[in-house]
Amino acid sequence: MPLGLVALALGGFGIGLTEFVIMGLLPEIAADFEVSEAVAGYLISGYALAVAVGAILVTAAVIRFDRKRVLLGLLVLFIIGNLMSALAPSYETMMAGRIVAALCHGAFFGIGSVVAAGMVSPNRRAGAIAMMFAGLTIANVLGVPFGTLLGQQFGWRSTFWAITAIGVVALIGIATLVRSSAADSVHGTLRAELWAFRNKQVWLSIAVTILGFGGMFGAFTYIAFTLTEVSGFATSSVPWLLVLFGSGMFIGNHLGAKAADRALAPALISILVAVTAVLVVFAATADNKTMTMISLFLMGAFGFATVPGLQMRIMNYASAAPTMASGANIAAFNLGNALGAWLGGIAIAAGLGFTSPIWVGAAVTVSGLIVLVIASAMDRPDTKTPPVAVLAGR
Template identity: 70%
Template sequence: MPIALYALALGGFGIGLTEFVIMGLLPEVAADFGVTETVAGYLISGYALAVAIGAIILTALLNRLDRKKSLLFLMLLFIIGNLLSATGPSYELVMVGRVIAALCHGAFFGIGSVLAADLVAPNKRAGAIAFMFAGLTIANVLGVPFGTLLGQATGWRSTFWAITAIGIIAFIGLIALVPGNLARSPRTGIFAEFGIFRSPQVWLSMLVTILGYGGMFGAFTYIAFTLTGVSGFAASSVPWLLVLFGVGLFVGNILGGRAADRNLAATLITVLSILTVVLVAFALTAGNQIATIVALLLMGGIGFATVPGLQMRIMNHAAHAPTLASGANIAAFNVGNALGAWVGGLAIAAGLGYTSPLWAGAGITAAGLAVMLIATRMPGGEHAKAKPRVSERASASVG
């Protein structure tokens, strides 16, 4: 892989750490500012909302600039946001820091996905995107547990100081490793770029992302309750079980990218089918600890195997504005996160038990699979022209 991908992956690592590590530090943040954990939790939802907004707006605005300069600007936002989170004397200022850092999230992965794909041969594009997203998966495997331990031992602000330092290193890496001659965006107008949203396939791609990934994330959101309340694991075991889930994310991301390079549509259909089965099997066997460990690993691996393919599909269907399409799909991932968490929460609130988010996730993922199957058969889809009708073949022979 080109060395520039390592700089992109490091940026992805820092961004992933910023997004997820706060979950383990909410009690300390709440105690420090004298707010409830619910109010402290707004630091997570506020971040997610800012990601969705920044993914589209900033990507569209920055797409007229050189991609390398765009990434440097976004990483600068990341550094400023985390520095404010590390030093902000009030809850409100920390929220501002979270929002600033989140604005770079979607645009960084959106622009970075296109840049990563441009750095390699056409038959390796999904693999290059997966390599960049490997930083995000490593953040879950190693960054979040150790970032949480650091924050618990030396204060939650120390974690954000460490993330700021990672951002500075990534900024330097982008300067040194990303070539300017491969990093230029096409010069198209903003309104012309937004024309991609006239394509049904772009909207279908985003819907597959929302449903296909949202089902897995919805199940994951409440996984601690499932592990302790159904599987019978001690609360102290949960962080290490989540590391196992993160290992699945890392492996699934790499293998999913390779498979998508071989056959994009078949990979997405196969992976979404298997993910639905895994979520159902997990719900049925959650009372067995060994089965739960296996299912947790598979849920992470199969769930994140969709990511490179989902990014590639929307980029393929928006060839004249792939950067904006890529950013919009990052927003779709976050909408899926919110949808899955909301539906899973409703299921628990309805008294359906701690396996209900798994059942809800399976249903949402199955809906994503159905949309994917429909999309491939519609005009512009991967299989739309695969097999001409008999009448069409007859007409061709007559002509």
Template identity: 70%
Template sequence: MPIGLIALALGGFGIGLTEFVIMGLLPEVATDFRVSEATAGWLISGYALAVVLGALLLTAAVTRFERKPVLAVLMVLFIAGNVLSALAPDYWTMMIGRIIAALSHGAFFGVGAVVAANMVAPTKKAGAIAIMFTGLTAANVLGVPFGTMLGQATGWRSTFWAITGIGVLALAGILALVPSTGSGDAAPGGLRSELRAFRSGQVWLSILVTILGYGGMFGAFTYIAFTLTEVTGFSSSTVPWLLILFGVGLFIGNTVGGKAADKNVDRTLIVVLSALVAVLVVFALTSGNQPMTIASMVLLGGFGFATVPGLQMRVMKYANNAPTLASGANIGAFNVGNALGAWLGGVTITAGLGYTSPIWAGAGTTVLGLVVMAFAAADAKRSQIVATDSDTRAVANASL
């Protein structure tokens, strides 16, 4: 394994911690700023929407620059956002800090995914991307639960100071371990070549699957602290330990999903999305049962994150020789899904449908993602058959 992948995973760990840890601290943040649960949830949705802007605008702006310095600058931006979050005297200052940190997120993973894929052989690209995203899973397995416990014990601000320290370590790791990779992509024309990747219908279908499939999982997860305490009956002190189980599922799903996607990406995504729908339905139906909820947490994390390497590899595959902006756009799509899921969950809770309603909304969103994925796979297969037939006829005509 190239050592540079470790540095990328370290950066992913810090960014993943910023994105996800607030879910376990949402009740404390809502109380401190004297806002409702749904309003506090916008700290998640606002972050996600800012990721989309960063993924598109910042990635487009840096396509011609050497990737290693770009990753370092993005990490500096991430650190600054978390310092502001830790110092925030009110809700809107906290939101600004979240937005600043989020702007680095999409571009970091978009550029980082391309760097990771270029470090290994073509048959191991999804696995390399999975290693980079291991930082996100480690953030959930270790960072989020312990960050939640830290925040509950010493105040939620202490968690963001700890994240700032991790960001500094990640910056040092990037500078020391990530190799210089040259500037821009292999395709000539810079940004214009990058934009041509979006002429592919399969790129757009992949992005839509990312929004719907990941958004379904995230919608169920956004308000999980309220579901666990208000529906299942766990105490708030138990929530961090349950988040560890969710993180274990993420780690396993990310690893297995990456290996499976290297063999057949479309089949992997269809199977995983189907399983995710089933898990969400069972979770919603049995959320009052503690043992079933524990099992559902593990499976939700596993199948929810098993989609990530395949979704990222698929959009890069159909972007051909200009993958950086398409990769960044798909990272943005993950966070459009995050925002969509959090918004739908907030709407259902505000409508008085209870704390299991975000899970049902997530199941419905994932079903839509599965339908789009099935169509995309069938369309890709038809196109491949047509292209093969055309090549065969061309060879036959040339031999006459």
């Protein structure tokens, strides 16, 4: 395994920690800045919006530059953003720091996917992408509970100081361990990168990502309410149940990559079928604690097993110019998150109960599965995309 993948994973760990750890620190942050918890929650939604925007605009802005240098620049942006959060004298400065850090998120994972794939042989590319995303899953399994504990014991700012330090270590790691030959490629123009979007399969891949991943996230968004109000768990149990979910994510990310490397389309179809089945079973048995724990683990496993394959699919269809397409797919993941959360919220507001987001998530996932089956049936060489395999210099 190339050591550069470890450095990319460390960067992914820091970015994942930045995104998720704040959920456990909102009460302390709200009290410190004297704002309501709802207003403090904008620090989460503002971050997500900035990720989606940054995945497209930042990637477009750096398309001409050396990928290794771009990754280093993005980590500098990440460090600055978290340093702003750690030092923030006001809520507004905190929000600005969150946005600055978020702008690097989508571009880092988008460009990092291309760089990771370029480090290994073609039949191991999904596994390399999964290695980078493993940092994100580990952030959920270990980083969020310990980051929350650190913030509760020593003040929430200590967590952001720790994340800043992780960013510095990741910066040094990528600078020393990622070889330029792995990060370099035939650097095209923005026009050449946008040409890839004339391939209908690129757009279908984005649609599958939004729907296939969005369904799972819609169910997850309101999971705390489901666990406490339906399953009957104590509020204090929720963080450890989320560790169970994160453990599923970690395992699913690894196994999903192996399946995608063997047979991409069949793997994605099978995984989305499994996600749908798990969500249906979860919704139907959410009042049973044992079944809830099993479903929570499997939801994380199958939900995140889609990620390497979905990222690989769009990069395959945009192989002559994968950078913008890869970044667009990272934005699609976040759009899926927003769509799933919005639809789940509508179901709750309609009085359908706290299992309704899970049912809605199952329906959204089925729609993604339908799009994927249609896209696979339509799969033919597209003459609009130059048939040149220059994925990360290969």
